[in-house]
Amino acid sequence: MANKQASITTIATNLGLAVSTVSRALSDHANIREDTKERVRQMALELNYQPNHLAAGLRKGRSGILGVVVPHISGYFFPTVMHGIEKMASKAGFHVMLCQSNEDVKQERANLKMLLNAQVEGILISMSSTTRDFHHFEKVQSQGVPLVFFDRMPDMAATSAVVLDDHQGAFSVVKHLVEQGCKRIAFFSGPQHLNINSNRFKGYADALEAYGLPFDPELVFELPNLTKAAGVAGIETFLQLASPPDAVFSSYDLPAVGALEVLQERNIRVPQDIALSGFSNEPFTTLISPRLTSVEQRGELMGEAAVRLFLQMHKRTDNYSPQRIMLKPQIEIRGSSLRKQP
Amino acid sequence: MANKQASITTIATNLGLAVSTVSRALSDHANIREDTKERVRQMALELNYQPNHLAAGLRKGRSGILGVVVPHISGYFFPTVMHGIEKMASKAGFHVMLCQSNEDVKQERANLKMLLNAQVEGILISMSSTTRDFHHFEKVQSQGVPLVFFDRMPDMAATSAVVLDDHQGAFSVVKHLVEQGCKRIAFFSGPQHLNINSNRFKGYADALEAYGLPFDPELVFELPNLTKAAGVAGIETFLQLASPPDAVFSSYDLPAVGALEVLQERNIRVPQDIALSGFSNEPFTTLISPRLTSVEQRGELMGEAAVRLFLQMHKRTDNYSPQRIMLKPQIEIRGSSLRKQP
DNA sequence: ATGAAAGCGCTAACAA
DNA sequence: TTGTTAGCGCTTTCAT
Numbered sequence: 001m002a003n004k005q006a007s008i009t010t011i012a013t014n015l016g017l018a019v020s021t022v023s024r025a026l027s028d029h030a031n032i033r034e035d036t037k038e039r040v041r042q043m044a045l046e047l048n049y050q051p052n053h054l055a056a057g058l059r060k061g062r063s064g065i066l067g068v069v070v071p072h073i074s075g076y077f078f079p080t081v082m083h084g085i086e087k088m089a090s091k092a093g094f095h096v097m098l099c100q101s102n103e104d105v106k107q108e109r110a111n112l113k114m115l116l117n118a119q120v121e122g123i124l125i126s127m128s129s130t131t132r133d134f135h136h137f138e139k140v141q142s143q144g145v146p147l148v149f150f151d152r153m154p155d156m157a158a159t160s161a162v163v164l165d166d167h168q169g170a171f172s173v174v175k176h177l178v179e180q181g182c183k184r185i186a187f188f189s190g191p192q193h194l195n196i197n198s199n200r201f202k203g204y205a206d207a208l209e210a211y212g213l214p215f216d217p218e219l220v221f222e223l224p225n226l227t228k229a230a231g232v233a234g235i236e237t238f239l240q241l242a243s244p245p246d247a248v249f250s251s252y253d254l255p256a257v258g259a260l261e262v263l264q265e266r267n268i269r270v271p272q273d274i275a276l277s278g279f280s281n282e283p284f285t286t287l288i289s290p291r292l293t294s295v296e297q298r299g300e301l302m303g304e305a306a307v308r309l310f311l312q313m314h315k316r317t318d319n320y321s322p323q324r325i326m327l328k329p330q331i332e333i334r335g336s337s338l339r340k341q342p
Numbered sequence: 343m344a345n346k347q348a349s350i351t352t353i354a355t356n357l358g359l360a361v362s363t364v365s366r367a368l369s370d371h372a373n374i375r376e377d378t379k380e381r382v383r384q385m386a387l388e389l390n391y392q393p394n395h396l397a398a399g400l401r402k403g404r405s406g407i408l409g410v411v412v413p414h415i416s417g418y419f420f421p422t423v424m425h426g427i428e429k430m431a432s433k434a435g436f437h438v439m440l441c442q443s444n445e446d447v448k449q450e451r452a453n454l455k456m457l458l459n460a461q462v463e464g465i466l467i468s469m470s471s472t473t474r475d476f477h478h479f480e481k482v483q484s485q486g487v488p489l490v491f492f493d494r495m496p497d498m499a500a501t502s503a504v505v506l507d508d509h510q511g512a513f514s515v516v517k518h519l520v521e522q523g524c525k526r527i528a529f530f531s532g533p534q535h536l537n538i539n540s541n542r543f544k545g546y547a548d549a550l551e552a553y554g555l556p557f558d559p560e561l562v563f564e565l566p567n568l569t570k571a572a573g574v575a576g577i578e579t580f581l582q583l584a585s586p587p588d589a590v591f592s593s594y595d596l597p598a599v600g601a602l603e604v605l606q607e608r609n610i611r612v613p614q615d616i617a618l619s620g621f622s623n624e625p626f627t628t629l630i631s632p633r634l635t636s637v638e639q640r641g642e643l644m645g646e647a648a649v650r651l652f653l654q655m656h657k658r659t660d661n662y663s664p665q666r667i668m669l670k671p672q673i674e675i676r677g678s679s680l681r682k683q684p
Numbered sequence: 685a686t687g688a689a690a691g692c693g694c695t696a697a698c699a700a
Numbered sequence: 701t702t703g704t705t706a707g708c709g710c711t712t713t714c715a716t
Contacts, residue, residue: 005485007709018687023711031685050485053459054400055709058692063396065439073424079415086415086442095460097407098440100428117395118437143347143392228629257629264631284626287570287599289606349693360703365695373701397693400708 006047015043066094067115069125071103076282077299084303101128109136122146122310146313150306162305162325166196169295169329170203173277177247178211180339182275186219186245188234188255200251219245231258253278276336290335298327348389357385408436409457411467413445418624419641426645443470451478464488464652488655492648504647504667508538511637511671512545515619519589520553522681524617528561528587530576530597542593561587573600595620618678632677640669
């Protein structure tokens with residue numbers, strides 16, 4: 001079955017040409033007669049020739065491969081980013097090599113090593129949640145391989161990254177809740193060592209201050225994980241307070257759904273008694289009732305921007321200054337927080 | 343910044359050794375003295391040596407890359423499969439190269455060509471919904487590159503594939519609905535040229551027959567697409583019938599949610615008046631109320647099985663017989679269809 | 685417009 | 701145990 005793979009050499013000997021001529025013909029070089037090109041193309045077709053990207057890459061010193069590392073491919077966000085990356089990268093003629101760190105630094109390190117071995121021309125990465133030490137990132141950069149972070153980035157000096165303005169996203173949510181008449185706004189916070197979570201927290205706190213509401217530590221619940229169950233635990237804690245909140249803003253959508261279920265079971269009205277907002281704009285936010293207010297993270301845009309950043313760095317590998325792109329979030333106001341009709 | 347990339351040759355000259363010795367030392371060959379190995383490893387570390395997978399691949403005639411083509415990376419299913427693939431492939435020492443066809447045959451063809459160029463050692467693919475012609479698949483096989491389909495496969499003779507037993511999944515759902523006392527069970531069907539959809543349809547029809555219920559064409563709604571809106575249209579059609587159904591089984595979860603919303607708006611009780619079931623077990627099925635009965639597709643298992651199938655074919659490239667693996671679906675019975683307490 | 689030849693980094697005979 | 705050498709398939713000077 002397996003046809004013997006035809007190479008440029010095969011074509012050359014079959015046609016009585018030199019390999020260099022065939023190579024040039026195939027890449028449509030100017031200095032090759034049109035009829036020669038035609039004969040070459042014809043023979044290539046006939047022999048079912050497959051160009052060998054590996055060999056070309058080796059020779060040219062460019063693999064044409066872009067490496068991507070994500071913490072996981074689940075939920076809605078990362079697949080969406082991947083979509084943006086894949087689209088943009090293949091448009092620029094790059095193949096995408098994908099790895100998952102599974103939120104584990106060790107795997108992340110192994111992933112980076114693997115990708116460097118594969119001679120990728122750049123790496124796009126969203127940091128794992130267990131990463132505290134950044135040596136492996138610096139090593140990539142020291143090899144001269146463009147490194148672009150997206151969404152989750154380390155606190156490092158000279159890095160390119162494209163992130164969402166989480167601070168503004170959180171700020172807008174609180175602003176909106178205040179406008180809806182909420183006075184005691186509680187917060188579900190995620191692990192603070194990740195930039196995205198600490199920025200959301202800051203956005204929350206800054207907005208409280210901006211709108212003259214006191215910051216009350218009792219109204220902050222640290223989520224042990226980003227599940228529905230964590231939200232259940234959080235809302236139950238809040239409901240036991242002497243003076244419970246009249247709004248809950250969750251750093252992620254799933255815990256907000258947990259809270260919603262508890263509230264509905266106890267016949268506490270949403271949004272009238274307690275307004276609710278999530279963050280991430282997962283698709284299910286529009287499938288539950290009431291629909292959940294949330295913050296859209298622009299995953300596809302983020303993926304595209306990350307590739308564009310890489311392409312810039314790739315052009316002039318000698319001296320580039322690391323760039324940061326901050327995408328504007330988009331708050332999606334829905335039934336879970338909308339008390340007044342606009 | 344950019345360290346000049348150290349090669350085996352660099353190590354060799356630095357140590358006064360032959361490249362072959364270094365190569366063997368690095369791959370821990372038996373016939374190399376331990377202290378030599380140690381010196382080599384030391385120098386490799388010192389020079390920050392990165393093995394060049396491309397060169398090794400070219401020389402060995404094995405790229406160590408596994409190609410994957412999916413229609414899209416969104417929703418829950420494909421990312422889950424990807425997760426299984428990635429896990430299993432990296433365990434077997436393969437890098438994964440990912441492409442999306444965006445449900446477009448042309449892109450699918452381009453993807454396959456790209457992957458062959460990249461010298462992948464095998465391709466795992468889930469067919470796009472617009473694929474009717476299978477030449478590009480045959481071409482891959484004729485090149486002797488193992489091709490494994492997952493979930494969506496073409497109607498071709500000698501192909502390896504791992505699929506879900508959609509027929510049985512659908513059959514079980516109808517059986518369950520019958521047991522709940524449903525007599526007029528309606529069906530939302532997907533595009534019939536895809537194996538998964540036609541099998542679900544057959545499972546539905548066969549179950550009706552098995553349980554002595556008449557097949558009524560009025561109770562079949564062909565979904566124009568797999569969205570919530572399509573489900574809205576479907577249920578509205580059914581509700582206008584002289585004798586509406588007492589259950590709706592949707593080929594996919596999202597349309598079922600559309601139906602659910604319409605029913606709730608009209609105060610038609612679910613499951614008492616109309617029972618509901620979806621298919622795919624998307625995570626949101628447990629976030630809505632009532633929770634949606636569905637069929638779990640075992641995405642991760644499917645991904646793992648696909649890689650395992652590839653590995654088998656890869657071992658003995660000469661003569662293998664194409665294999666099919668059919669995974670058993672798992673019906674998740676939830677509030678949307680549960681009338682009687684068990 | 686075409687050809688000859690070198691070499692990208694690595695591995696695997698074959699020699700010593 | 702180590703070294704020598706050829707060559708994977710391709711691109712790219714440098715000649716012709």
